[in-house]
Amino acid sequence: MPQANNQKGSLLFVSIDFPPARTSGIYRPVFFTRYLIEAGWKVTLLTGASHLSTVMDESLYREIHPELEIVRASAPMPRAITGKVYEKYRKATESGGAAARPPLKVRLFVGLKKYLLSPVFRVVDNFLLIPDNYIIWAIKNLWKSYRIIRSHNVTHLLVTSPPQSVQIMGLVLSYLTGVRYITDFRNSWTDNQPYRYRIREKIEKSLERRVLKRSKAVINMSSGDVDRLLARMPDFPREKLHVVTNGYNEWDFADCPETAIKPDGPLTMLYVGTMYTHSGDSTAEALKLLAGDGFTAADFQLTVIGFADRSFEKLVEEYGVGDMVVNRGFMNHDDLMKEYSRYDVMYLLTGGTAYYHRGALPGKIFEYMRLGRPILHVGIEGTTHDMLKPCGLEIFAPLDNPAEIAARMTVLLKQKRASMLAAAPNRAYIEAYEWRRLAQTAEGIISGVK
Incomplete structure (x- = not known):
């Protein structure tokens, strides 16, 4: 494997998605970091210690460059609580067949989810966790990412999303440290989102505009994403927009x-x-x-x-x-x-x-x-x-x-x-x-x- 010469600079890559979680978002951080290191960058990756995905694939570890420094950071995830309750119910019903009645403990869990947790989390999701559940992770690990930037003399910050909360972290870090902030949108932020509340939509579009304006470069997944962004923001500098799709590994x-x-x-x-x-x-x-x-x-x-x-x-x-x-x-x-x-x-x-x-x-x-x-x-x-x-x-x-x-x-x-x-x-x-x-x-x- 080609070795890095670490002459180009130091980069912090922030991505919630990373192996062993098997999600569609893990491939960009894996391959971007791999070839950035080969091109001479010193790369540190900040990722989640756990993921809402229940699918894990340890075979993906072999794709990671051995010189990549990986920092895993944790945070409480409200969505995981209701997910675990539902999973208990699903396993209990499936194990006993179609006519099976879940045990009392599981029925109590389901009642708790239906009549207490779900209504509470609907309010929390719509009015507090903006732009998404991972805002808790972003806030909790802001200081950790700040220390990485200072201790590693980071010159460039690359943040990939969704979840879009990590872009809020990137925005704040760019102001706190002056690091060169680059955004990578695997999916557009506010396009095609079924917002239930107008106030939520206004807040997210305002945050999106701030992130885009602050970014030194904006990498998009497709030309369609670029076209829709320019249709909404015709005055946005076209030279800041770039397209890098996903791909395959030969x-x-x-x-x-x-x-x-x-x-x-x-x-x-x-x-x-x-x-x-x-x-x-x-x-x-x-x-x-x-x-x-x-x-x-x-x-x-x-x-x-x-x-x-x-x-x-x-x-x-x-x-x-x-x-x-x-x-x-x-x-x-x-x-x-x-x-x-x-x-x-x-x-x-x-x-x-x-x-x-x-x-x-x-x-x-x-x-x-x-x-x-x-x-x-x-x-x-x-x-x-x-x-x-x-x-x-x-x-x-x-x-x-x-x-x-x-x-x-x-x-x-x-x-x-x-x-x-x-x-x-x-x-x-x-x-x-x-x-x-x-x-x-x-x-x-x-x-x-x-």
Whole structure:
């Protein structure tokens, strides 16, 4: 591994998301810090000691540069309290079957959550924890981050969000220390947020404007995020805005054997992530239409690696297509990479939630593109669709049209049976999204901040 020469400066990277937590936000801090160190930066990472995510993946540790100094900081998380109560209830009900009655202790916990904790936390969430639950973490660890900046002679501060509370920490630190403050927004802050209260929206937009104005450079996940920001703030300096997407790691594919698509057997489709009802219901309806046309699990099989929403599972059972859907649950990253090439088609969903708006860019698409298999994109036209079109792999179907989704699946099955399910990936285009290249772009942005 290339060694750092530590000549460019000292940088503090603040990110709540970091291994072993398996979240979509861990890849930027892992790979940005890795290649910043290789480029000659001394990097310290401040992250959470724990995470609301219950999914942990220790295989991700091998991606971290050995010279990265990691400081883990804790804070009480109100949301974790109600989450633990709900988890107790879920496990108790599932362990005993559908007709099981939870024990008295669990029922008391649920009553406490429903009639006391949930109402109290709704008030706290909406009017006190602004912009989010992690404001407690940001306040509690402000002094710790201040001491790191002073003791490590930090020259640059890079803060990635969400959660957006860490940007409040970055804003305050920039005033206290004069450090060069750089923001990295994996998702836009106030766009597409379903605010229930106008006062909350005004406060957050005011905080967002202060953060953006103070930032020396603003890194965004997609060009769509930049366009929406400029539409709201047309006078904002365009030269401060940059785009660095997520990407894929080339060495992850060393254990991902390239296999030919066989004409026999079902058309196997792989979905990685969480299959929510509000975005997955059209998938269930499409499978129902296929079943009505006489197709069975011998023709189509959709595998979910991650989590399938319980409502989605109930829906496919109600439609009588449960045997077409296989939920394999969580899989660590190393094992997932070995699984990819076993499937004929990568399945992608966008739309259906505020998160998957037209400017959203799911991180999984970059590994999908690198794999080189056809990508059945069921979603909305927007940033993801625009990015996939040049790669030569996308088959698009509108999220709100189950008949069109079923038709696309049928065509893919016919191509498989005729040994014509082949893709022509645009390798030159796809290679631009390798993490090393993206991190080098980010390093250039950071180095340019004076």
